Amino acid sequence: MTTRALLSAKDTAAALERLAATAKGELLLCLPHLSPTAPLITSDLRDGGLETWGDLLALLSRRGIDLRLLIADTDPLLSPDRHRAAWSHASGFADVVQGEAQLVCATHGQRATGLRARSLRRRLAPALAALRAEDPARLTPVQRALLSTGPIPRPADISQSFAVADGLGAVIGGPDLGTDGPAGLALAVEDADFCGALRGQFADTWADAHSSGAPSLAARIAPVACPARPQSREDLRLLRTLSRPQRGLGPRPFADDIEATLSRLLGSARRRVLIRTAAFRHDGLAQALAEAATPSGPDVTLLLPPATTGTWDDARASALQATNLHLLQSAFGDRLTIHADPTACERATLCLFDDVTLLGSATLTRRACRWNTEAMVLARDPDLTQALHAYVSAALTGGKTLETATPRYSRSWLPDDLF
Structure with a gap:
């Protein structure tokens, strides 16, 4: 490996x-x-x-x-x-x-x-x-x-x-x-x-x-032959979200490795948690992290974009994220630092938990964890996690702390699932 x-x-x-x-x-x-x-x-x-x-x-x-x-x-x-x-x-x-x-x-x-x-x-x-x-x-x-x-x-x-x-x-x-x-x-x-x-x-x-009817723009589409599928190991795992179309608003979840693994790691971290992602609007994951705020729990660093853009309802999405961040601020106090990262929207989601690294496409939202097609890698490698933590920490030198907005829910017919 x-x-x-x-x-x-x-x-x-x-x-x-x-x-x-x-x-x-x-x-x-x-x-x-x-x-x-x-x-x-x-x-x-x-x-x-x-x-x-x-x-x-x-x-x-x-x-x-x-x-x-x-x-x-x-x-x-x-x-x-x-x-x-x-x-x-x-x-x-x-x-x-x-x-x-x-x-x-x-x-x-x-x-x-x-x-x-x-x-x-x-x-x-x-x-x-x-x-x-x-x-x-x-x-x-x-x-x-x-x-x-x-x-x-x-x-x-x-x-x-x-x-x-x-x-x-x-x-x-x-x-x-x-x-x-x-x-x-x-x-x-x-x-x-x-x-x-x-x-x-x-x-x-x-x-x-x-x-689903996606057109072929080159040779005729043929299935990818996959008679046997290796299973990734515990120390190097593929985490994925996959869903299939169905009648109704959202698709039927088929694989939800990412949500389940994130929830477990957020709740079991003991020394440090560092997350850089384009959005943190999943209330279940926020609650799992808040429950880890015990006296022996971790210090937490979040890197998020300064503003919410590109959703079905930016005001509603911003309010959902603000609620999660205030929950975490109440739980961790000065053990939580939130940094503004304008590039987070276009970069991979990175989560570091003690000696575990998660990196890939999924943001911390219900859509990404349940509906989208996403792929992440989990590596249990202390040297890799330390190197990535040092890299991100060095980039934060002189950076601005993100001022989180007060949660204010706008009137909206949009369901929370879309965020």
């Missing part, structure tokens, strides 16, 4: 490029923001005439590598810029890959129905009106379809971000994986058990995308 922390965007990009370039039989990519025009930084690849990720994947497809690329789509009305970027990236890769390379641009298959879904559609009506006013040439196929069908609430996302090669090596992180963001943070893993389990997660996600 080899697990290595990637502490910068440059380190992460180089690890991803090496992983892809050295794949011998299979390369599975689930990287929401990977662009075909993203420049390569590895000198050996550039010396060989490859300049971009589009060039690299085109070469791999010509070599006959079993290449599968899943680009996660987003809500075309609430996140139109990210939706168009996903389709632009998918189309760019489709233009260059050859042979039997397979490519899909997919959303989570859940389409909300029922009374609450109708309320959500009313919330989306202004966004649909703005879409109608745009130049039709700028619209994606999904957006053009919405002009005739009307808004379709999609309360779950595919947020996981990883690459796995030959079932033996992987890189896993958060939304910034595969981009040139300001500061990357990911883990490179070489372990057959973990990578086999991660390959199984990709196979499930790929099958769900196919069954």
Whole structure:
């Protein structure tokens, strides 16, 4: 087993490029923001005439590598810029890959129905009106379809971000994986058990995308053969959230490893807890951490964005998070420090509990822990945890303490599940 922390965007990009370039039989990519025009930084690849990720994947497809690329789509009305970027990236890769390379641009298959879904559609009506006013040439196929069908609430996302090669090596992180963001943070893993389990997660996600009608932008979609699935070990575990579409507002949970493991670790930490995430709105997890605030309990450090943005109702989401933070402040007092981290929204969620590291895509929200498609790695490695704690602590030097807002619940018909 080899697990290595990637502490910068440059380190992460180089690890991803090496992983892809050295794949011998299979390369599975689930990287929401990977662009075909993203420049390569590895000198050996550039010396060989490859300049971009589009060039690299085109070469791999010509070599006959079993290449599968899943680009996660987003809500075309609430996140139109990210939706168009996903389709632009998918189309760019489709233009260059050859042979039997397979490519899909997919959303989570859940389409909300029922009374609450109708309320959500009313919330989306202004966004649909703005879409109608745009130049039709700028619209994606999904957006053009919405002009005739009307808004379709999609309360779950595919947020996981990883690459796995030959079932033996992987890189896993958060939304910034595969981009040139300001500061990357990911883990490179070489372990057959973990990578086999991660390959199984990709196979499930790929099958769900196919069954929900995601179009093929390259070769015809075929299942990922997965006759045997290794189980990751206790000291290096894959944690995942996976759900399946059903009638009603939210999907049916199928795997909820992340929520259960987080709840247990939050309640059992004894020395220190450090969490950097885009949101902490899960009241059950906040309560589990508050119950650990005994005299022998841990010191707690939270790194959160300064403001809540991009939710169905930002005011409601901010109030939910403020309630959790006030609960923790009451429980821990001066043993709790909350820092403002403007980059937390675009980076992997990192949780450090004593000698345990969790890193991956899931934020501390009910949606991420129950509805979305998420993947995280749990490593019981004191040296790794210490190195990551030192890295984050060094970055906090001179940083600002986040002033938490007073909880004020705005009137809202939106259910708590959406946050």
